[in-house]
Amino acid sequence: MSETSLETTEGRVTSLDELGPVDYIVVEFPAGASNFTGEMAQELVRLVEAGTIRLIDVLILIKNVDGSVEAMELSEVEELGELQALEAQLAELLAEEDVAHLAAAMDPGSTAGVLIWENLWAAPFASAARRSGGQLIANGRIPIQAIIASIEADEAHENEGG
Amino acid sequence: MPLGPGRVGRVGVIGHPVAKTAVVAKAVTPGSAPVAKTAVVAAAVTPGRPGRRRRI
Numbered sequence: 005m006s007e008t009s010l011e012t013t014e015g016r017v018t019s020l021d022e023l024g025p026v027d028y029i030v031v032e033f034p035a036g037a038s039n040f041t042g043e044m045a046q047e048l049v050r051l052v053e054a055g056t057i058r059l060i061d062v063l064i065l066i067k068n069v070d071g072s073v074e075a076m077e078l079s080e081v082e083e084l085g086e087l088q089a090l091e092a093q094l095a096e097l098l099a100e101e102d103v104a105h106l107a108a109a110m111d112p113g114s115t116a117g118v119l120i121w122e123n124l125w126a127a128p129f130a131s132a133a134r135r136s137g138g139q140l141i142a143n144g145r146i147p148i149q150a151i152i153a154s155i156e157a158d159e160a161h162e163n164e165g166g
Numbered sequence: 167m168p169l170g171p172g173r174v175g176r177v178g179v180i181g182h183p184v185a186k187t188a189v190v191a192k193a194v195t196p197g198s199a200p201v202a203k204t205a206v207v208a209a210a211v212t213p214g215r216p217g218r219r220r221r222i
Contacts, residue, residue, distance in 0.1 A: 028180075075169050095172075096172035098173060098179065099174075099175075099176035099179065100173050100175070100176070101176075101178040101180075102179060103169070103173075104183070105178065105180040105181070105183050106184050108183035108185070109183075109185060110186075111186075140204055141203045141204050142201045142202065144201075
């Protein structure tokens with residue numbers, strides 16, 4: 005068991021043995037293609053309120069056409085709307101050097117939102133697995149495109165055979 | 167637009183430049199590479215300084 009612990013902004017100390025898997029995404033909005041209606045914020049708040057995830061960090065990245073990158077804290081956004089409630093609970097997990105690493109995936113001229121969250125739904129199972137002696141040795145996400153390709157290959161095989 | 171002071175001078179958590187995921191509308195064939203084993207970490211799990219309590 006690890007003795008390292010994490011302290012939330014509210015002062016709650018969480019043992020690493022109780023921490024659920026932490027994921028991140030970078031959602032890019034190409035220049036002129038964003039259409040913010042508040043729907044994304046609504047869905048995010050719903051996930052947090054349902055106890056499915058705990059939002060840990062949010063950054064907004066802007067990659068200029070010359071390749072330079074600007075980062076904006078959520079607190080700098082003028083109209084947060086429903087995100088206002090979540091902003092107070094965020095922590096600064098991402099470091100300055102992460103900004104460049106994350107922005108490497110962006111196209112010049114685009115804006116991106118970076119989200120870091122803990123999968124609260126998975127925490128009890130992960131904790132039980134660790135107590136049982138299990139060790140995470142691989143994880144990942146299967147792209148929808150790969151699933152489509154697999155199904156299409158099956159169908160093509162069946163058509164050839166039938 | 168400066169970053170929060172807590173982000174400066176710390177060890178990052180991403181670790182390497184992120185490659186862009188393919189944004190495609192149609193199916194792509196997945197690679198056939200075998201799955202690599204994730205590092206099983208016992209002590210310094212957090213990317214920061216070992217033993218240091220981090221605020222998240």
